[in-house]
Amino acid sequence: MTEIAPSILAADFANLQRDVEMLNASSAGYIHVDIMDGMFVPNISFGLPVCEAIYKHAKKPLDVHLMIEQPDRYLAEFRHAGASVITVHYEACPHLHRTVQHIKELGAMAGVAVNPHTPVEVLSEILGDVDLILIMSVNPGFGGQTFIENTYKKIARLDQMRKEGNHKFVIEVDGGVNTSNAPLLTSSGADVLVAGSFVFRSSNPLQTIDDLKNAGKL
Numbered sequence: 001m002t003e004i005a006p007s008i009l010a011a012d013f014a015n016l017q018r019d020v021e022m023l024n025a026s027s028a029g030y031i032h033v034d035i036m037d038g039m040f041v042p043n044i045s046f047g048l049p050v051c052e053a054i055y056k057h058a059k060k061p062l063d064v065h066l067m068i069e070q071p072d073r074y075l076a077e078f079r080h081a082g083a084s085v086i087t088v089h090y091e092a093c094p095h096l097h098r099t100v101q102h103i104k105e106l107g108a109m110a111g112v113a114v115n116p117h118t119p120v121e122v123l124s125e126i127l128g129d130v131d132l133i134l135i136m137s138v139n140p141g142f143g144g145q146t147f148i149e150n151t152y153k154k155i156a157r158l159d160q161m162r163k164e165g166n167h168k169f170v171i172e173v174d175g176g177v178n179t180s181n182a183p184l185l186t187s188s189g190a191d192v193l194v195a196g197s198f199v200f201r202s203s204n205p206l207q208t209i210d211d212l213k214n215a216g217k218l
């Protein structure tokens with residue numbers, strides 16, 4: 001079943017509680033929380049206090065995407081701030097296996113993200129240890145960017161690796177997702193669609209989340 005993870009990065013930060021409550025009432029499976037440090041990516045989003053504030057009102061699991069350098073420094077803090085899923089970047093983790101084990105010891109689902117230029121094959125030795133792989137379909141750092149078409153092939157290759165290894169991880173895709181690309185993303189193997197601008201810039205975000213979920217089933 002396709003799950004939708006609306007990215008709170010595109011919410012109205014002056015009305016965060018209202019937007020979290022809208023997501024609570026929606027068909028979304030997760031609330032996607034983008035943490036950017038201005039180092040790993042060129043943008044700064046928000047940090048632990050905002051994650052805690054979202055968690056206080058959220059009735060859906062928080063899917064926290066750490067776009068930060070040396071994420072090991074903050075894994076426990078984000079778990080305590082309410083993260084159910086913690087995703088770190090392959091490109092930011094020289095000891096990825098240790099980092100993944102640490103996330104699991106904290107009781108969260110462990111995710112690994114790859115940037116658009118990173119081939120999924122580099123993850124072959126970690127696929128049995130992770131709960132989620134996040135394929136970035138834009139260069140991380142900003143919402144509202146154009147979807148990179150090569151993503152379909154990457155997802156299909158990862159899905160093939162999942163089948164060959166009889167692995168159970170979930171494939172998530174993030175960046176420029178909309179109802180036009182959702183059908184091919186899910187038929188390529190994606191299970192979770194992250195969408196920021198497409199949801200929050202629409203006139204009816206609740207309906208848009210339903211539309212994405214239905215598009216993902218086509």
Ligand SMILES: O=C(CO)[C@H](O)[C@H](O)COP(=O)(O)O
Pocket residue numbers: 007009010032034065067138139140141142143144145174175176177194195196197198
């Ligand atoms: O991780 C992200 C940016 O680094 C965002 O989650 C992603 O870009 C979603 O935003 P949009 O749907 O507007 O592209």
